[in-house]
Amino acid sequence: MRKLRDYDAELRALESKTRDLRAKRIQQLGELVTACGAGDMDAETLAGILLEGAGNSDKAIREGWRRRGAAFFQGSGTQGNAHRGSGKVARGSAAAAGAALQDPAEQGAP
Template sequence: MRKVRDFDAELKALGDRAKQLRVRKIQQFGELIEATGADALEPDLLAGALLAAVAEKEGTTTKAWTARGAQFFRETSRKSSRRARGISESGKAAAGGAEPA
């Protein structure tokens, strides 16, 4: 005998998942704006720059922006991994934290 599917529950679960993804995307955009220092810009300037980037059709310009963005993420990743290694090697995190149970 076949199991009866609850389509309403499945649709609700999919809707909830989509909402979570939208919230996470917005949060990540905010974190990106802070990480790049763009939070210091006026909102009108930031919006104008983003609109210009969306409207840009020249391939060489967008390729240069893409390369610069990729470099930013590589450097950021390298810095965060160095910080994590430095903390674990120096023992500061272990000494300052609570003892595991």
Template sequence: MRKPRDFDTELQALADKAKALKTKKQGQLGELVIATAADALSIEQLAGALLEAVGAEAARKEAWRKSGAAFFRGDGARARGGAGRNAGGASAIGASPQSASGEAGAA
């Protein structure tokens, strides 16, 4: 005879795993903000830049993806230097998506 499954325990284990994954993701996002020097931006500037990025066109997102991949590969100071240069203020946020797509599009 088969042993009956304890659905409550399995459901609780899944909920605990989902909570752990969410916590890990939040930590990784925080580390990413620090690694890219985006923590130098004000909360409002960072939120505005992220909101603009969410609504960006596909070509621009692809250029950002390439730049991000280069950052994670450690390909030179260009990817990291771009993040540092854009930490200066609100006008830099507006300029960063254009320069990132321009650089990646030209390459």
């Protein structure tokens, strides 16, 4: 005889897992905002920046953002502004990521 499945229990477990994953995603996004140095911005400014980015469909600009984000997560770059309060450049900081992707002409190279 086949074993009966409790579909309601399975559904509750999936809903619980979905809630946990959403909460984790929200926490990660908050940590990302802080790590990028945008944690001090007011909510309206941050929302405006995100809306501008989400509404931009220029592939070249989006690719530049993607590369800059990849560099941020890889922690590359040796230049940048000092991390607020610590006096050190944070490995993987947004400033370091931006410096790693700057054009040599923008950095003052001959």
